[in-house]
Amino acid sequence: MDQITLPRAAASSTLLEAIALMQKARCGALFVDLPSGPAVIDADIVLHALEREVAPEAELTLGDLKPRYATANFLPTIKTVSLSSSSVKRLNEIQSHLDEKSAVFGVAKRGAKTVTIVTRYETIRDAIAFLPKLWVCEGDPSHVLRAERLQPGNLCPYDGQPTKSD
Structure with missing residues (x-):
């Protein structure tokens, strides 16, 4: 406990x-x-x-x-x-x-x-x-993913926009 x-x-x-x-x-x-x-x-x-x-x-x-x-x-x-x-x-x-x-x-x-x-x-x-650790889409901040799902420089899988780390 x-x-x-x-x-x-x-x-x-x-x-x-x-x-x-x-x-x-x-x-x-x-x-x-x-x-x-x-x-x-x-x-x-x-x-x-x-x-x-x-x-x-x-x-x-x-x-x-x-x-x-x-x-x-x-x-x-x-x-x-x-x-x-x-x-x-x-x-x-x-x-x-x-x-x-x-x-x-x-x-x-x-x-x-x-x-x-x-x-x-x-x-x-x-x-x-x-x-x-989270990555957030620069185009749409409602696109939030765990860092393991993206590598630095990867684009958002939802809309192809750049991402940034939190």
């Missing part, structure tokens, strides 16, 4: 706003309160949705996306979650709560602009801790 603090975004945020918020926070995921419950939306989900978005005029929002993993809402069931100061018994209680909910993430602390979450597995925390 591990903890990470993520920026908080509204479900009504556009995908490009989500990417901009992740870039500003320098992390690879956002916390979103969806109608279905709390969710962690990672950069790859947003990038995949941007690639598949066929009608830019019907702009997708974070609320339109499905999270990759379930997120449990610890509060107020577990008053505070601090892994660094928790006893073994407390850590087992947190793990059990996540396992009972089949959740990979648990909400530990909510703030106005950030949310601290507990991740069930350190590898998942590592995967969302950093934003992958």
